[in-house]
Amino acid sequence: MKEPIQVFADYIAKNNLKVTPQRMLIVEVFLKDEGHLTTEELYERVKKADPSVGQATVYRTMKLLCDSGIAKEVHFGDGVARYEQSYGSKHHDHLICERCGKNLEVIDDQIERLQDELAAKHGFVLTSHRMYLYGVCSDCRSGK
Amino acid sequence: MKEPIQVFADYIAKNNLKVTPQRMLIVEVFLKDEGHLTTEELYERVKKADPSVGQATVYRTMKLLCDSGIAKEVHFGDGVARYEQSYGSKHHDHLICERCGKNLEVIDDQIERLQDELAAKHGFVLTSHRMYLYGVCSDCRSGK
DNA sequence: TTACCTGCAAACAGTTTGCAGGCCG
DNA sequence: CGGCCTGCAAACTGTTTGCAGGTAA
Numbered sequence: 001m002k003e004p005i006q007v008f009a010d011y012i013a014k015n016n017l018k019v020t021p022q023r024m025l026i027v028e029v030f031l032k033d034e035g036h037l038t039t040e041e042l043y044e045r046v047k048k049a050d051p052s053v054g055q056a057t058v059y060r061t062m063k064l065l066c067d068s069g070i071a072k073e074v075h076f077g078d079g080v081a082r083y084e085q086s087y088g089s090k091h092h093d094h095l096i097c098e099r100c101g102k103n104l105e106v107i108d109d110q111i112e113r114l115q116d117e118l119a120a121k122h123g124f125v126l127t128s129h130r131m132y133l134y135g136v137c138s139d140c141r142s143g144k
Numbered sequence: 145m146k147e148p149i150q151v152f153a154d155y156i157a158k159n160n161l162k163v164t165p166q167r168m169l170i171v172e173v174f175l176k177d178e179g180h181l182t183t184e185e186l187y188e189r190v191k192k193a194d195p196s197v198g199q200a201t202v203y204r205t206m207k208l209l210c211d212s213g214i215a216k217e218v219h220f221g222d223g224v225a226r227y228e229q230s231y232g233s234k235h236h237d238h239l240i241c242e243r244c245g246k247n248l249e250v251i252d253d254q255i256e257r258l259q260d261e262l263a264a265k266h267g268f269v270l271t272s273h274r275m276y277l278y279g280v281c282s283d284c285r286s287g288k
Numbered sequence: 289t290t291a292c293c294t295g296c297a298a299a300c301a302g303t304t305t306g307c308a309g310g311c312c313g
Numbered sequence: 314c315g316g317c318c319t320g321c322a323a324a325c326t327g328t329t330t331g332c333a334g335g336t337a338a
Contacts, residue, residue, distance in 0.1 A: 018312050018317055039302080054320040059303065075221060077274070079327090080302070095268055108262045111255055115277055118252045123282030124239055130221070131275040133259055138267030162292055162337050183327080198295040203328065223302090224327070 004031055004070040004087045011068035022053050026061040027070075036074060036082040036103060076103075076132065093131035099140040106133070148175055148214040148231045155212035166197050170205040171214075180218060180226040180247060220247075220276065237275035243284040250277070 002010075008027055012019055029045045030037070037045075043058045062083055065071035072086035076096060091112075092105040111131075119126045146154075152171055156163055173189045174181070181189075187202045206227055209215035216230035220240060228249075235256075236249040255275075263270045 016317080020312070020318065022319070052320080056304080056321080057319060060318090075219060077219060079223070095263055095266055097268065098271060104266055106262055106266060108258055111258045111262065114252055114255045114258070115275075118250055118255065119239055119277050119279050122239055122248055122250060124241065124277070124279040125285065126277055126279040127242060128279075129275065129277040131259075131273065133263050133268070133270055133273045135263055135268040135270040135272075141269065160292080164293065164337070166294070196295080200296080200329080201294060204293090 001088060004085065007070050007087050008065065008068045011064070017064070022050075022057050023061050023064070025049055025053065026058055027065065030062075030065060030071065030083065031085065034085075036076075036084050038080050038082050040080075042083070074130070093133065095133045095135070097137040097140055098134050099136055102137050102139075145232060148229065151214050151231050152209065152212045155208070161208070166194075166201050167205050167208070169193055169197065170202055171209065174206070174209060174215065174227065175229065178229075180220075180228050182224050182226050184224075186227070218274070237277065239277045239279070241281040241284055242278050243280055246281050246283075 005027060009019070011017075012023075026042065026046055029042060029049070033045075039055075039058055039062060042062065043053075043055050046053050046058060062071060062073075065083070066073055070085065070087040071083045074082050074084055074094070076082065076094070090107065092107045093111075095104040095106045096102070115129055116126055149171060153163070155161075156167075170186065170190055173186060173193070177189075183199075183202055183206060186206065187197075187199050190197050190202060206215060206217075209227070210217055214229065214231040215227045218226050218228055218238070220226065220238070234251065236251045237255075239248040239250045240246070259273055260270055
């Protein structure tokens with residue numbers, strides 16, 4: 001399996017785009033984190049390494065990362081776009097604690113299968129789906 | 145079971161709010177539609193009945209409807225809030241056609257149960273969830 | 289009468305875009 | 314060199330809010 005960074009490099013090459021220090025820095029920052037960073041958070045981290053980078057470049061680059069397939073935009077419901085790694089990491093859903101904001105990536109094969117069946121029952125062929133489970137984690141319940 | 149409009153009236157009374165023509169008009173327009181209207185769409189329809197109503201009032205009223213429990217805000221991923229009826233209509237998920245925009249409300253008891261189990265496995269107690277299935281409907285596939 | 293409401297416009301937050309200069313290939 | 318890139322600031326979109334006047338109870 002190729003490295004995500006390589007996937008991005010291939011994408012750049014194939015589309016006659018250019019490898020720039022800004023893009024490389026942003027990809028690096030993005031890949032270093034396991035979570036679901038907002039553009040703002042990515043921008044903050046990027047600025048620490050190079051304060052001259054503009055916010056627009058972060059927005060533009062994240063779009064490129066999505067197009068290249070190594071990033072995926074997710075929305076948790078608060079009107080802010082977040083990004084997670086999508087290349088090499090399996091599809092998953094989200095389990096979010098409403099108190100502390102903790103966010104687990106979860107997956108259940110049986111649910112995945114039932115989703116396809118449910119869609120098929122209505123004549124749909126699924127291309128993707130998003131499932132967000134909101135609740136309270138055990139830490140927050142015991143700490144209450 | 146009470147009528148949604150009655151639920152809203154009770155909410156108004158209980159919170160020392162007031163019944164105004166604008167609010168009544170907006171509720172009426174909202175309840176008349178089965179779908180998932182955006183604030184913009186609601187505003188357009190409201191204006192047809194009374195052009196003097198302002199957009200802010202629509203926003204403010206939809207928030208009230210959500211608080212009162214007869215409306216629910218949903219996000220399909222395009223950064224626009226939509227509203228659907230939530231009082232008297234069972235929980236459901238969404239099956240969206242990516243080509244024609246068709247939107248079915250679906251539900252699968254087995255999936256609902258597995259979601260609870262999946263959350264419990266991670267120590268969570270679920271309070272709610274959102275599931276959006278994206279695909280292509282049979283009409284669009286055959287019409288292609 | 290007294291809150292609460294309303295329309296308007298300004299303010300906001302997140303995101304996009306036009307532009308003039310800069311840099312990769 | 315030529316076209317893609319960048320930072321900046323202005324523009325945009327969806328939504329919220331302050332205000333002065335209006336209205337339900």
